Amino acid sequence: MKIERTVALVAAMALLVPALSFAGGRSESGGPTQYTIEVTGSTSVSPLMESFAETYSAAHPHVSINVSGTGSGDGITGANTGVAELGMSSRSLRPTELGFGLDVLTVAIDAIAVIVHPDNPVSGLSRDQVRQIYTGEITNWNQVGGPDRPIAVVSREPGSGTRGAFEEVVDFVDRLVSGAIEFDGTGGVRASVAGNLNAIGYISLGSITHEVKALDIEGVAATGANVTSGAYTIARPFLVLYRQEKTASETDRFLEWMVSPEAQAIVERNYVRIN
Amino acid sequence: MNHGDSKLCAPTDARATLDDRDRLPCEFPGQAARPEYAMSSSTRIIVDRSLRHIFRIVSFFSVIALAAMVIFVFAQGLGPFFFPTAPSIAVVLENIPSARINGSLYENHRRAIPLDPEASYLTIEFPLSGTPTRISLPLYRNVEDPGRSIEFPPELQDYLSSPEHLSYTLSFPGSLPGLEPRIHINIPEPPYSFRSFITGREWRPVYRKMYGIFPMIIATLLSALGAVLVGAPVALLSCVLIAEFLPPRLSAAVTGAIELLAGIPSVVYGFFGLMIVVPGIQRLFGSASGSSIAAAIAILSLMILPTIVTIGVTALRSVPATLREASLALGATKMQTAWCVVCTSAKSGLVTGVVLGTARALGETMAVILVAGNSPQIPVSLVSSVRTLTATIALEMGYSAGRHNEMLFSIGIILFLLIFLLNGVIMRLRGKMHTEVSS
Amino acid sequence: MNSSPKFSIKNLNLYYGVFHALKAVEMEIPDRNVTALIGPSGCGKSTFIRVLNRMNDLVRDCLIEGTVLMDNTNIYGPGTDVTSLRTAVGMVFQKPNPFPMSIWQNVAYGPKMQGLRNTAALNEVVEESLRRAALWDEVKDRLKKNALSLSGGQQQRLCIARAIAMQPQVILMDEPTSALDPIATKRIEELMESLKRDYCIVIVTHSMNQALRISDKTAFFLMGEVLEFGDTARVFDDPRHEETSRYITGHFG
Ligand SMILES: Nc1ncnc2c1ncn2[C@@H]1O[C@H](COP(=O)(O)OP(=O)(O)O)[C@@H](O)[C@H]1O
Ligand SMILES: [Mg+2]
Numbered sequence A: 001m002k003i004e005r006t007v008a009l010v011a012a013m014a015l016l017v018p019a020l021s022f023a024g025g026r027s028e029s030g031g032p033t034q035y036t037i038e039v040t041g042s043t044s045v046s047p048l049m050e051s052f053a054e055t056y057s058a059a060h061p062h063v064s065i066n067v068s069g070t071g072s073g074d075g076i077t078g079a080n081t082g083v084a085e086l087g088m089s090s091r092s093l094r095p096t097e098l099g100f101g102l103d104v105l106t107v108a109i110d111a112i113a114v115i116v117h118p119d120n121p122v123s124g125l126s127r128d129q130v131r132q133i134y135t136g137e138i139t140n141w142n143q144v145g146g147p148d149r150p151i152a153v154v155s156r157e158p159g160s161g162t163r164g165a166f167e168e169v170v171d172f173v174d175r176l177v178s179g180a181i182e183f184d185g186t187g188g189v190r191a192s193v194a195g196n197l198n199a200i201g202y203i204s205l206g207s208i209t210h211e212v213k214a215l216d217i218e219g220v221a222a223t224g225a226n227v228t229s230g231a232y233t234i235a236r237p238f239l240v241l242y243r244q245e246k247t248a249s250e251t252d253r254f255l256e257w258m259v260s261p262e263a264q265a266i267v268e269r270n271y272v273r274i275n
Numbered sequence B: 001m002n003h004g005d006s007k008l009c010a011p012t013d014a015r016a017t018l019d020d021r022d023r024l025p026c027e028f029p030g031q032a033a034r035p036e037y038a039m040s041s042s043t044r045i046i047v048d049r050s051l052r053h054i055f056r057i058v059s060f061f062s063v064i065a066l067a068a069m070v071i072f073v074f075a076q077g078l079g080p081f082f083f084p085t086a087p088s089i090a091v092v093l094e095n096i097p098s099a100r101i102n103g104s105l106y107e108n109h110r111r112a113i114p115l116d117p118e119a120s121y122l123t124i125e126f127p128l129s130g131t132p133t134r135i136s137l138p139l140y141r142n143v144e145d146p147g148r149s150i151e152f153p154p155e156l157q158d159y160l161s162s163p164e165h166l167s168y169t170l171s172f173p174g175s176l177p178g179l180e181p182r183i184h185i186n187i188p189e190p191p192y193s194f195r196s197f198i199t200g201r202e203w204r205p206v207y208r209k210m211y212g213i214f215p216m217i218i219a220t221l222l223s224a225l226g227a228v229l230v231g232a233p234v235a236l237l238s239c240v241l242i243a244e245f246l247p248p249r250l251s252a253a254v255t256g257a258i259e260l261l262a263g264i265p266s267v268v269y270g271f272f273g274l275m276i277v278v279p280g281i282q283r284l285f286g287s288a289s290g291s292s293i294a295a296a297i298a299i300l301s302l303m304i305l306p307t308i309v310t311i312g313v314t315a316l317r318s319v320p321a322t323l324r325e326a327s328l329a330l331g332a333t334k335m336q337t338a339w340c341v342v343c344t345s346a347k348s349g350l351v352t353g354v355v356l357g358t359a360r361a362l363g364e365t366m367a368v369i370l371v372a373g374n375s376p377q378i379p380v381s382l383v384s385s386v387r388t389l390t391a392t393i394a395l396e397m398g399y400s401a402g403r404h405n406e407m408l409f410s411i412g413i414i415l416f417l418l419i420f421l422l423n424g425v426i427m428r429l430r431g432k433m434h435t436e437v438s439s
Numbered sequence C: 001m002n003s004s005p006k007f008s009i010k011n012l013n014l015y016y017g018v019f020h021a022l023k024a025v026e027m028e029i030p031d032r033n034v035t036a037l038i039g040p041s042g043c044g045k046s047t048f049i050r051v052l053n054r055m056n057d058l059v060r061d062c063l064i065e066g067t068v069l070m071d072n073t074n075i076y077g078p079g080t081d082v083t084s085l086r087t088a089v090g091m092v093f094q095k096p097n098p099f100p101m102s103i104w105q106n107v108a109y110g111p112k113m114q115g116l117r118n119t120a121a122l123n124e125v126v127e128e129s130l131r132r133a134a135l136w137d138e139v140k141d142r143l144k145k146n147a148l149s150l151s152g153g154q155q156q157r158l159c160i161a162r163a164i165a166m167q168p169q170v171i172l173m174d175e176p177t178s179a180l181d182p183i184a185t186k187r188i189e190e191l192m193e194s195l196k197r198d199y200c201i202v203i204v205t206h207s208m209n210q211a212l213r214i215s216d217k218t219a220f221f222l223m224g225e226v227l228e229f230g231d232t233a234r235v236f237d238d239p240r241h242e243e244t245s246r247y248i249t250g251h252f253g
Helices: A002-024 A045-059 A072-081 A127-135 A161-170 A184-192 A226-231 A248-257 A261-270 B003-009 B014-021 B041-082 B196-198 B214-245 B248-263 B265-283 B293-317 B321-329 B334-347 B347-363 B368-372 B389-396 B402-438 C045-050 C082-089 C101-111 C117-133 C150-163 C182-195 C209-215 C232-237 C242-248
Strands: A035-041 A063-069 A084-087 A103-116 A152-156 A182-183 A201-206 A235-242 B090-094 B098-101 B105-108 B122-128 B132-140 B158-165 B168-169 B184-185 C007-016 C019-029 C034-038 C064-071 C091-092 C169-172 C200-202 C219-222 C225-231
Touching: A002 C182, A035 A045, A035 A072, A035 A248, A035 C091, A035 C169, A045 A063, A045 A248, A045 A261, A063 A072, A063 A248, A072 A084, A072 A235, A072 B402, A084 C082, A103 A184, A103 A226, A127 A152, A127 A161, A152 A161, A152 A184, A152 C082, A161 A201, A161 A235, A182 A184, A184 A201, A184 B090, A226 B158, A226 C019, A235 A248, A248 A261, B041 B196, B090 B122, B132 C101, B196 B214, B196 B402, B196 C101, B214 B293, B214 B334, B214 B347, B214 B389, B214 B402, B248 C101, B265 B293, B265 B368, B265 C182, B293 B368, B321 B334, B321 C091, B321 C150, B334 B347, B334 C200, B347 B402, B368 B389, B389 B402, C019 C045, C034 C045, C034 C209, C045 C064, C045 C169, C045 C200, C082 C091, C091 C150, C101 C150, C117 C150, C150 C169, C150 C182, C182 C200, C182 C209, C219 C232, C219 C242, C225 C232, C225 C242
Parallel strands: A035 A063, A035 A084, A152 A182, A152 A201, C034 C200, C034 C219, C091 C169, C169 C200
Antiparallel strands: A084 A235, A103 A201, A103 A235, B090 B184, B098 B105, B098 B122, B122 B132, B158 B168, B168 B184, C007 C019, C007 C064, C219 C225
């Protein structure tokens, strides 16, 4: 064996091994009892999951919870393939996804609020009007009792849990008017509506700020109480997906905790608790 | 190591003999070793050869990594055009603890149950509110429209719904709300035609399963073209100003500033666009919203400026001063010299700058997502909301699943080809200019 | 006309910043003659020749004092248009520097920049200039070819043709043959011989033989000063300064 080749190999290993080991084991570092739960999926569910994680980890120091918000599709696939122990979805499973045979836990109900610019005089719409706006049959605010201004329709991107749920509940599945503005993420939709007097959009009720105004639908205000009572119907479940037979006992306890009164109290801060 | 032997062993390999050459004993007879040289020649050769091996190993790994990425993209992206999404129709049982499907018993089975591809009937036997029920549906193979490969008799229509294209759900009244027994039947999507992918005008990936990217191709090309048409002339004028007319100190300062601009993350450009350009365009055109192709072009032309200017200025500066002197000595003005001699001499570099700028415009994602409006439609005016190819990938990657997800990789392949084409153009132009100059 | 000098330089001082590059230069350059400038490197020959077509204007911090009269007009006077001065005073550089364009475009460049657009007239100028530069026969079949494809000697003659195309009165040459082989050098020297009938030629050279062969007047520069100026034969046969003779005989420099 030539010396040079050995030197080169050793040097290359010295470069590569740390890189590889970074990619490899990351979970079990702080002693044998430490356990990390990987949670991935919906960006809408992520904030709630992070609050869950914070509270839960504080009470159970040996459990750390890693939340990454990528998207509902990612969450479902992740739970199916085992990339993540828990998946988050902000929409119900689609027929092909039902075939994965995942276990589903509903941890919260989230109302979807229809939002406009705070200076927009329109304060409420019927569900039909919302549908007609989103399918392009209504294009001016004066058709719904507002000023003579064109309507800028703002939506989420295809595949988004929020969009899927909204299109299903308002009943215009895949009929979004072409030319609508599409954003990835609640923040984008909110910023777009906050900056445009003509705009209409929809976001999770928990993400409403004073920059935008939530419209009444069929005369019912978008509030947690109205969702619980069933009066406000534009809502969707927040789901956690997992495989019962694969989850560790720590994860099982975390799942149980998510539907406990303590966790549901956290839900109630921004969302609607499950019964 | 016997030098003569190794030469004998590999006489045909030119590289082997080349390698051998620096293995020659360096202490020639009569040439005394010089102790003041800290590194002996054998150490030097070992160092050199070790470095060479390190280079080889490192480049080997990077080539493997790049190849793996390309193969991965192609493997993912080509699938939809060759394979159906599943080998056969699959049945999913929801809230049905036990059922017999085509004769086989399934207890507490929640995963999809694939049918025999040859089956001509789908028979499901299960207890419904205590009474045994039997559903029998005829299956048709090789039908033109895959939606017709299953037939539902009229008496089932009341229970039937189709939540998305090629998926059927039979929901039966159950004892508890939310626990209704349901049977989902998923028909596999046949291979998608590449033509409808390229020329299709509808991108409805979720429910209608239509994957036409023609509007996005148009939007991508138009916004890049617009950005180049607006940005390139401005950039070229700035290049000439910076390289030919500004005093050296100022020129260096401006170049530095522009290089800094090139390093600004594209999200920052995007936010600038969202906060300033989009409302500006809305006011200017009086449109419903300013998120449009015009905003995309504005931001992209701003973003490609630094690319073109840095490359262009470098090209102009590398034109030998003797050419400028020659032109001035002939009585040409500085302006004439700048355009007719300096720019002509540097045109290959300038073209490279513009092409790289175009590539940046084609590949830009984050900034465009923030300002373009992202509607997958063919733009009809400057204020049309449009979606580019890269934007589609970035917007939907996290949320997509199955074929929708694979189609995003297919879009990646198309982008790949676009950039490939652009590289071809630059190579050709370069070659042409080279023959012009050297022949 | 022959008797009055083309250039008459009086008390010329040139500074690059604080560096005094030309010191109190006095010189009368005759028309239709070859004037050679010799001297060791860095003595200011190029600087001086560039004074004659005001190329030093391009150098920042370059200060010029004194008068440079061309046909009794001060070229540093307030009324002088630099570009038209340069059309009258052509220049050939040490290294051949054709533009990376076709041979035709190289020669036609100057007239075009002056606004000559007529192709027939330009063709005429190109042919005439290439003939006078003794290049026509070699390139007449490949005028559209890139000038960089020519040999070094041909490129230098192309640069001369390019200068001639402006129909100048003066041609300045700064070591025009120092980058060429002996045969190409010989051709350029023959060319100068024929050109001096019509032009005032000023040439910087490092070759004593060349100066002796082609020039009528010789100026010897040393440390920014003109130490000796006179008829070439006189300067070489009977130098008035010790330094001149030592330089000519190759004892320093
Ligand atoms: N642009 C310039 N800036 C400052 N000094 C210069 C410049 N050009 C020439 N010099 C200096 O002036 C002196 C004369 O230079 P030059 O005329 O080129 O000499 P020669 O051509 O006789 O070799 C040299 O010392 C040179 O360093
Ligand atoms: Mg010189």
